[in-house]
Amino acid sequence: MSFAIRMPPDVQSLSIGGHQVLLIDDFLEDPGALVQAACDSVFEPCPGAAEGKGYPGIRAAAPAAYSQELAALLDPLIKINYGIDESLPLRKTPCMFSLTTLAPEQLGPLQRLPHFDSSAPRYMAALLYLCDGRHGGTGFYRHKATGLQRIAADDKDRFAAAIRDELDRRPPPRRYFDAGDEHFEFLGMLPAKFNRLVVYAGALLHTACVNPQLSISDDPRQGRLTVNTFVDF
Structure with a gap:
């Protein structure tokens, strides 16, 4: 199978909450080949899912x-887009197929809130949508009590303490987070679109906006199929 990227990529640079995000539509020449690879893969529960933490679904390794x-x-x-020193080597996690499979009532408290992937300053997420716009997108937020949108290393303890306090006072309802609430201001969303790649800083507060009536499925052709990758420099 060929997983060639369509060249030249049509890179769009957007601003959400004052932070740069990148978007590339029609990313792969043959996205159907990657969907087929997902159908041929063996998915397993994401670590931490049983404890109500981490990604709320199943994952499988994407092709090398x-x-x-x-x-x-x-x-x-x-x-080029984020002004990172050219001499720094790229470090990348394995690319993983992901399918959302937990029903809203199964989510742990932390899975019902926006999160950040890493506080490292050059840690980036690259997410390829292999599902269409009916499956939501990726939302970005500002935490009202702390004013934080991006969690730097010096912010982690303050942010964690504020979240613990808010959870102790009133746990969030059992639902997938989307439009914001009394604690988080919704800043904008990168909508899902089949064969769309999005790139953003892993330190930004974000969440998967999920359509529970449609997206909760372990079928790669029907569910909220994405390919998740993280890089650092």
Whole structure:
């Protein structure tokens, strides 16, 4: 199978809450090949899901050929757009297929809130949607009590203490987070679109906006199928 990236990529730079995010539509020449690879894969529960933490679903390793194509693109793409020193080496996690499978009533308290992936300053998320706009997107938020949108290393303890206090006073309802609430201001969303790649800083507060009537499925052709990758420099 070929997992070639369509060249040249049509890179769009957007601002959400004053922070830059990147978007590339029609990313792969043949996205159907990657969907088929997902159908042929063996998915397993995400670590921590049983304890109500982490990604609320199942994952499987994406093909190495896709991972190699993506890494070759992300290195210059991120360095150019985010002003990262060209001499810094790219470090990348494995590319993982992800399917949302937990019903809202199964979510743990932390799975019902926006989160950040890492407080490292150059840690970036690259998310490929292999599902359409009916499956929501990726929402971004500001935490009202602390004013934080991006969690730097020096912010982690203050943010965690504020979240613990809010959870102790009133746990969030059993639902997938989306439009904001009394604690988090909704700043904007990158909508899902089939064959769309989005890139954003892992330190930004964000969450998967999920359509529970449609997206809770372990079928790669029917569910909220994405490919998740993280890089650092």
